[in-house]
Amino acid sequence: AKIKIAVIKYPTMSNYNDMEPLLADSELDVDFVSSDITLRGYDMVILPGSKLTIDDLRWLQESNIDKRILEYEGVIFGICGGYEKLCNSVGGYRALGLIDDKIEFVSDKILERKVYDIFGIKVSGFELHEGISTKGRLHYHQGRIYATFVHEVFDSNEFRNMIFKNINPNYRGYDFQKYKQNKISKFMEVMKGHLDERDIIMSLYCSPNE
Numbered sequence: 001a002k003i004k005i006a007v008i009k010y011p012t013m014s015n016y017n018d019m020e021p022l023l024a025d026s027e028l029d030v031d032f033v034s035s036d037i038t039l040r041g042y043d044m045v046i047l048p049g050s051k052l053t054i055d056d057l058r059w060l061q062e063s064n065i066d067k068r069i070l071e072y073e074g075v076i077f078g079i080c081g082g083y084e085k086l087c088n089s090v091g092g093y094r095a096l097g098l099i100d101d102k103i104e105f106v107s108d109k110i111l112e113r114k115v116y117d118i119f120g121i122k123v124s125g126f127e128l129h130e131g132i133s134t135k136g137r138l139h140y141h142q143g144r145i146y147a148t149f150v151h152e153v154f155d156s157n158e159f160r161n162m163i164f165k166n167i168n169p170n171y172r173g174y175d176f177q178k179y180k181q182n183k184i185s186k187f188m189e190v191m192k193g194h195l196d197e198r199d200i201i202m203s204l205y206c207s208p209n210e
Contacts, residue, residue: 002029003168006042008065008082009034010056015049015128018079021154021176027164036064039072043167047082049151053131054093057085066096075167078147083140084131086147091131099140099147103131116150121159125152 007019009032022030031042039045047069050056060066069076076098078086087095090103113126118139127138127149139148146163154160155176164171 001168002027003044003164003171004028004042005030005044005046006033006039007031007046007048008060008069009048010050010059012051012056013048014051015080015151018048018151018154019046021160024176024179025160025174027171027173033065034063036068039068039074042072042074044075044077045069045072047076047078047085049079050081050085053081053084053090056081057090057093057095060085060096069096070098073144075144075146075163077163078145079153080127080129080149080151081131083147083149084129086145087133098145099142101137101140102134104134105130106132110149118148118150118153119146119159119162121156121162123150123153123156123159125150125155127151 005022005028007022007030019030022028033039060069076086078084078099083099084090084103085095086098087101087103088097088099089095091105095103109130110127110132115122115124116138117123119141128151129149139150140146157173157175157177160176161171161173164173
């Protein structure tokens, strides 16, 4: 059976590319959830990034989805703004309280790309956020709760294998980097069929009057 994943789709959800490795995985069944439904049938719930964290947190509370998340007993994974929502508070605003931490906003946005050592694995990714953990955390894992400020964590084959084998030991995984390269190669082949190389060369080296 496929591993069932619910991605909470709040109004200003961001960084959809974080979900690409999951959507491309034939062993996963991914739903985007934006209404008050039970989450009990899912193996994992993901809170993704958010352009307006507090606005989306209010939306969770007004739509009753916060209660659905709190009653859910499976694996929860927060990325960036999703991590922030799992804490006790965000900028003084009451959050979900599943992580004993507070998020404060800083004036200078944190923007960095590098290889991170998180969850015991080296992961290539990036940070883009204004909120910081008052406990200085970049990632968090306790029991069934995972969270990180690092985007592109699911691009890591090693990380996906680790987390999904914990859910289903029969999970086999796939090579996301090879998948991306194949997509690029197929795109280039399609483009070659629609472009005239001679016309491109002529446009580069000839003046408009020639």
